[in-house]
Amino acid sequence: MPYEWTQEPPHDKSHWQLCLWPYRSLLRKDFVLFMGATALIIALPLITLVGTIILWALLPFFALMFWGLWTALNISYRRGEVLEELTVDDTTAHLTRHNPKGPLQEWEANRYWVTVHLHPKGGPVENYLTLRGGDREVELGAFLDAAERLTLYDDLRRALRAD
Template structure:
């Protein structure tokens, strides 16, 4: 799961933190392998054109294709650099969201007034997960899939008891 408790909330624990981040199917170290393998596979048909002038006409399109794949993956990584941290102590609950562009959004509420809500239908996504406390309701884990939000909802309900 793309979230981590530290420490895991127990029945008697009064301070814990939950960190959430988007799932990454292609890690940074595998990015180089993917680009290299793509370049190798696409260049195989070009081997038949070695020594012919048409090769020079196709090389710019080959470079443009590789550059486009690199750029698209780079943009995808940048958009996925989101970190949400929910910190709960004896009296307060604070949610901090670090967005890809560097801005930070914060929400604080009294721990005892915080409630966890799961909206199976009617939200922007299926199983929309929110925290309500103070004068606002904030979204939590928008990047998680529907089953992960249900699992997180059950864990949060137990943690806030």
């Protein structure tokens, strides 16, 4: 699961933190291996064309394809650098969303008035998950898939009820 629970101190259920982040199927070290393998696959057919004019005709297209793939994967990594932190103590629930570009988003409410809501069909996505407290309702885990949001909903309900 792309989220992690932290309790402070270890056996105190009234102080905890939840960190959420998008799932990464291609890690940075695998990115390097993938790009290296792609370069090798591109180079193998070009080796047969060494010394011909056709090599110079094809080389810009292969270079453009390689650059486009590199750029697209880097943009995907930057967009996925989202981190949501929900910190709960005796009196307050505080949600902070670190966006890859743009301002930091924060939400705070009295812990005892915070409720977790799951909208199976009514939200923009399946199993739309929100926190409601005070005068605002905020989305949580927009980047998670439907099954992960459902699991997180159950975990959050238990955690917020534990006193």
